[in-house]
Amino acid sequence: MRFRLEGNDQRGERVSGTAARVASPDTTVTGAARVKFALILGGLSAFGPLSIDMYLPALPAMANDLRAADTTVQLTLSAFIIGLAVGQLVLGPLSDTFGRRRPLIAGLVLYVVGSVLCAVSPNAELLIAARGVQAVGAAAGIVIARAAVRDLFSGVAMTKFFSMLMLVNGLAPILAPIIGGQLLNWTSWHGVFVTLAVFGGLLLIVVALALPESLPEDLRSSARLGEVLRSYAALLADRVFVGYALSSGLMFGGLFAYISGSSFALQEVYGLSPQEFSLVFGFNGVGIVLAGQLNGRLVGRFTERALLTVGLVLFAVSGIGVLVAAAGGLGLVALLVPLFVMIASIGLTAPNSSSLALAEHARSAGAASALLGVLQFVVGGLATPLVGLGDKGSATPMALVMAGFAVLALLAYAGLTRQASPARSADLS
Template identity: 65%
Template sequence: MSAHTATRPATTDDSRAHPPRRLRYALVLGGLTAFGPLSVDMYLPALPSMAADLGTTDATLQLTLSSFIVGLALGQLVIGPLSDALGRRRPLLVGIAIYVAASVLCAVSPSAELLIAARAVQAVGAAAGIVVARATVRDLFSGTAMTRFFSMLMLVTGLAPILAPVLGGQVLTWTSWRGVFLTLTAFGALLLAVAAFALPEPLPPHLRSPARLGRVLRTYGALLRDRAFLGYALAAGMIFAAMFSYIAGSSFVLQGVYGLSPQEYSVVFGVNGAGIVLAGQVNGRIVGRVQERTLLATGLFMATLGSAALVIAALLGLGLPGLLPPLFLVVSSIGLIMPNSNSLALANHPRSAGSASALLGVVQFVIGGAASPLVGVFGEDSAVPMATIMASFGVLSLASFLFLAGRPASAPA
């Protein structure tokens, strides 16, 4: 990539990937983006049996999720700059190898304390897949081509959280919770082999940046001072928090308050996830004819209006007929918000794509992870707390975009 290409505006439609290779990239990078949702959601159906088997409490086992989120955030901050300095392949392959080893340790852990520690290490390995996948998209694509590819990845982003608990439940029908972690081990080993043989290095040596601490800190500082980048990152992070609030509270609200059976709840959860996929694919079809900022704004207004309607339905006691349509609207909006916010945030940072990708991921998972307990704190005996928290993050997401990303992006870094 020449200097001219590196500074090309985000409105162009440029790709360094030949069309026959796009499917291969989509499969490999899609698998890498699935590390997070699979590792977070797949073992959730096993939590009760894990508590009994390890002789611990549910509250202690919740720390296995918290340690994973912390490890994911810290891992991204380290691996992002390393991938800018060493290329994408080496940090990725080492990271997946760490993931595989830590997954084995999770499977054989004799105590909750060791499991919590192993989950943190597992998350560091998973972080490599998430960061490198997003940075590789930036290496290979720009402009609308990048947004289209991010939209394609929404197939995985939307389906993985839906399928992970179902897959975990099926694994539990023939084995214990330890088998769930062995399944994750096999998934990691398969991706390690595929990445080693099917993913060429996308970042040429002349575009790499030294990973000296001072330079890394200056890069992160420059990204945080970039109002446009920060606006897009916070918009995505806040909507991610709304999604986490939905994931944390929906089972209690829909089953405990409205009386849905587990099977009916799974159908609702699946329909909402399909909305993410559908919106992402529509986004990929029309981007280029409609600007990314317009599509992002549309998604943010969808989320805000849908969450406002959700609060009204909850306050007025309109029941499931009043609750489910706005809930679908809010969740589906993620299919418009995430591809465009990621593409716009990374567009002006081709030489620090790894660091920018890491910071995007940290913002999303830290804010999202912090939002998860809020529904339980404010009560799960009605839909009002979940709806209000989702609406609050929806408004914050829109405000981040309007007040921070309203100005033109700074020069490429």
């Protein structure tokens, strides 16, 4: 299929060239086609939170069934995060070379195989290895979905589409623990991984039948290792790209601290029941979705940098508010209000940081997407154990880690992206 290349530049003007690729030779990606791409690419982006969160309620049962220590079973989460990082680093550049479809389909097949291996694993060691395989497959969906958005859109259109994706993949961390808990009412942990295998299989069919190639052959890069390494070196030498990517990764560190510590803090420290905690967790997740949709409406009236700045400032200030409430013993309401603002502000920061980071890297979108994803999950993985180092009878350790990463995210953004080019920071109105 041949593509007509159209899109919006950073000032919202119509441009032709490599800015966007659409599934029709005569029309841009609008209406039903936009919704289709949002559903498919959003589903691919949801692999990470679904695969991480859905099986968490089953960890105690898994340890019992496999006769393994809790710490051993928890290595399945570590193996998944490592697999996501490695998979994105490898598959991102491969998609720049071979196009998006072939590495994506291969990754989806690997995800299904890994999920089935998880479901039938007779011991913890095989389960850990299977989770690594599953993670590499999941990485294909995450990294290639983001790169495909860069293929399809540019400027305002790209940011708006990233905001639309928040509506789809923003629901994944909300629904995953609920789905996992409900599945355990009528099946075992094996059934959770069977469900993930089915999800992967369905997406494999949809991608094979409905997702066109978004990267034309004349825009693909060399498959040689030296070229791949040079692509990564060029990205890491781009201070502005590193600023956007690092601030995004540090923001995810704060989010992972919340995910790993909120269940204990809100239930054990503040006395919420599991049902009440689920409502709070879900309400905060809805905040991400709503802020993402607000961002989609505001971009074009305000610059992406302006919206990102507001989001990161809100993230940092509300993170400090969470810390003050927790350390000062100010009560549940005083904690929940800044907590909601902090988590919801991710809906402003994530679309804009991704769009700005990828804006000037059309020819290496896969590699750029890989570095974005690796920083998010690696920093997030580092934040998780930090929460457990403090006093288990207090919410302060969780709040301290969240606030610390939030402030670092703002500092990285302010310090590294000050010299962003006019194309990156232009007024989009």
